[in-house]
Amino acid sequence: MSTTRVCGSLLIAAGPAAAAWLAAQPQGAGERVGDARLRAHLDGGAQARREGGVLALGLHDLIAGEPAHAPIAAAQGRNPVEVWTDWRGRFAEALWDGDTLTVASDHFDSIPLYYLEAPGLLLVATHLRALLASPWCAREVDPLAVYHYLNFSCIPAPATICRGVRRLPPGSVLRWRDGRIDIERYWRPTYTEDVDGDEDLRARELAAQIRASVEAYRPAAADRWGCFLSGGTDSSSVLILLSRQRPDVRVPSYSIGFEEQGYDELAYARIAAEAAGSDARYGTVGMRQTLEMAPRLADFYDQPFGNASAVPTYACLALARGDGIRTMLAGDGGDEIFGGNERYAKDRVMQAYYRLPRPLKALGGAIGRAVSGGRMRLLNRIGNFVERASLPNPDRFYTDDSFASDHYDALLTPDFAAQAARDASLQALRDIYAEGQARAELHRLMYLDLMMAIAQNDLVKVHGAARAQGVDVRFPYLDPALVEYTGGLVADYKVRGLHKRYLFKRALADVLPQAIRAKKKHGFGLPIAVWMKEAAEFRALVTDTLSSRRARERGWFRNDFIERLLREHVAGAWDYSAPLWALLQLELWLERHIDPN
CATH class of the missing domain: 3.60.20.10 (Aminohydrolase, N-terminal nucleophile (Ntn) domain)
Structure with a gap:
């Protein structure tokens, strides 16, 4: 080492x-x-x-x-x-x-x-x-x-x-x-899908592989180190396994919550911290702190970065750094190797619709188009489901990340559109999807997530925030040896029916508290949707930045469309907080690093 x-x-x-x-x-x-x-x-x-x-x-x-x-x-x-x-x-x-x-x-x-x-x-x-x-x-x-x-x-x-x-x-x-x-x-995740058989045996083998990986990534005793703890299955399992490895050492853990209810998993983080006997620290991020941090994110990241969870990630690392912590362990990658992403189960439902006879799908499409397009969110969600479920993968998977493609003509000016084809991002995703050498469609989606959601998004987020705080981060669930082992497991061990993490939950049944194993996946989302809808101060940051003289002079986007997005978000027709935040961070980054002073 x-x-x-x-x-x-x-x-x-x-x-x-x-x-x-x-x-x-x-x-x-x-x-x-x-x-x-x-x-x-x-x-x-x-x-x-x-x-x-x-x-x-x-x-x-x-x-x-x-x-x-x-x-x-x-x-x-x-x-x-x-x-x-x-x-x-x-x-x-x-x-x-x-x-x-x-x-x-x-x-x-x-x-x-x-x-x-x-x-x-x-x-x-x-x-x-x-x-x-x-x-x-x-x-x-x-x-x-x-x-x-x-x-x-x-x-x-x-x-x-x-x-x-x-x-x-x-x-x-x-x-x-x-x-x-x-x-x-020189390396890509592989999916041999040749490990099947007795489930009890496979659960014990997986538990041993997970323990070996997590324990190998434990920093030296002389280092000041701790763990991210969101309350999810991955960060909780990493913390508890490290605590059991050395019961005489209380492992520090760091968790971030929000002032708004229902946007964090602090209740589960406390359950995990108690199960681990952790020296737990908790912090809170609110709207005012986010307003202050929004322009500073441009200095943390090499390129524009639009994932709003960068804010609580940075806050968590700042809390740890304040205690003198120099290395943190994170659970990133667990969803993508054990089968924990909510959209894997959702894709199973969409795949069932996709396989319906063509006349039934045509009827469903007509109904979806008829009910969507207004200001009733439930009807819009029905129309959105029908439209997405009518596509094959990876096109269907892409619809989670297709804002600019979906609003291509309304969002982009003709000059900008002439330099970026409508399907350019979709084609980039298709190319990565085609690289995944796997028989099971689930594994091709998991490969896509490892190469995109993890390598291009999550790790960029964590590394940028950690670098700004001078903290190193380790990722035991992205250990190549563990990734290769899980690639050998058949897809049914990852998602069975609509049950995610099927074998993982069996493997760590004696590690994770029942409340954490049974809870619904929550994520680590910043409540920007609430702030954009209810707080005039937050909306002002968005509108003032995106309608500034510099932003307009770029000639890339139609300002009237951006204004419409914000109006519809406030009205509750659809949640446009993610693309609005991404547009905000893009403009702030360009002002900081590209525009003349």
């Missing part, structure tokens, strides 16, 4: 012109290494080492593997991919042998790696802003990336907000030699 602080930073300038540019920049904090052909700036936990003529640069928090092994392999003429594939944990690594620069993201790209190519040079950085400051970055916004953002609330790799800057996808290697780039994927 090798641990450094993965919330540090790394900037690599390859090629004589790039190396000279970096050498001329004020050094500030951190360390400079390299020569006239490649220079690097390392800060925080980033480290440099030389092994057999190979310079290795990276950030590492490894549960299994040693940073020295990859450069040693390269120096011996072996492919370092063989080393990276077997690593467990988080890393961003670069190797330079004097001719070739090889850069690797970890299995889920939990530490982003951005790169910019120009004739004779390559820049690589863990922070996008480091590339924005270079003379080779035109700082031009990519409309297609903006369009993806409006659909997904994030910008999926390899795209970035800036033309000419790319982001390395999960489990990928970039090689740069003689001015040419080659990228390959």
Whole structure:
């Protein structure tokens, strides 16, 4: 095991012109290494080492593997991919042998790696802003990336907000030699679906795999560490398992609730904390704190980020950092490997409708169109269900994230629409869905979620907030060994009928309190829907920002449509708080990082 602080930073300038540019920049904090052909700036936990003529640069928090092994392999003429594939944990690594620069993201790209190519040079950085400051970055916004953002609330790799800057996808290697780039994927989740049979035996095996993963990710006793605790099954199980591993140690846990009732799971978090004997801390996020934090989020994230749960995530990390905590453990990924997402069960219902005879579906479609479109939310939901259930996957799955596609003509100006095709985001999702090598449709959806909802959204959210607080985060349920094991389980062990996490709940029946096993999935959503509807101050932030002179001059969106969204949200016709928040964060980020001062 090798641990450094993965919330540090790394900037690599390859090629004589790039190396000279970096050498001329004020050094500030951190360390400079390299020569006239490649220079690097390392800060925080980033480290440099030389092994057999190979310079290795990276950030590492490894549960299994040693940073020295990859450069040693390269120096011996072996492919370092063989080393990276077997690593467990988080890393961003670069190797330079004097001719070739090889850069690797970890299995889920939990530490982003951005790169910019120009004739004779390559820049690589863990922070996008480091590339924005270079003379080779035109700082031009990519409309297609903006369009993806409006659909997904994030910008999926390899795209970035800036033309000419790319982001390395999960489990990928970039090689740069003689001015040419080659990228390959070295790892993807696989679904062999060959583990079936006696359920009691399989439940015991899964329990052993989960315990092994969680216990392996336990930080050293000398570290100040704790656990996220939302009250959900994943964070609760991680906390309780770690507490049982060392009953003599009270594990700190951190939970965030909201002033509005019904938006958090603090009651369940208290049940889990009591079951674990945790040293539990609880905090609250309200509207005023969110108003103050909304503009600051632009500084936490390399790119526009529209997931509102970034606010309570940051608040939770701030609470932990105030206690001196330097490492947190999170339950991210559990839904996507055990079968816990609500939409997996919902998709089963939609799939049943999709398989109906064509005349019945035609009748259902006519009814759906007839009842939707007004201001009665229930009727709108019926129409929405019928429309979505009439599609195959992944198109059906995409309808959870298709705001800009759904309102393409009403939202986008003709000039913007000419640069982003209506189906561009859907096609990006189809491409990822096609990568998933699985027989069961559920597993293809779970693969899609791991590559999108986890790698492009959840991990971006947590890493950005954690980096702002100087805290590292570990994700035991994204351990490649555990992901591979669960990929072998048949789909029926994940979702049986409409019962989610079927085998997981059996496996951890003696770990999770009954109240947590039986509760409905809640999520970690900020009550922005209530604030936009009821608080004039919150609406003013949205309207003032989105109708500002700068926002209008961009010429991207139709302002009258955005005003209509807010009116309909206030009237209760539909919940448009998520797209309105995403539009707000997009504009605040552009004002902060792209617009001239």
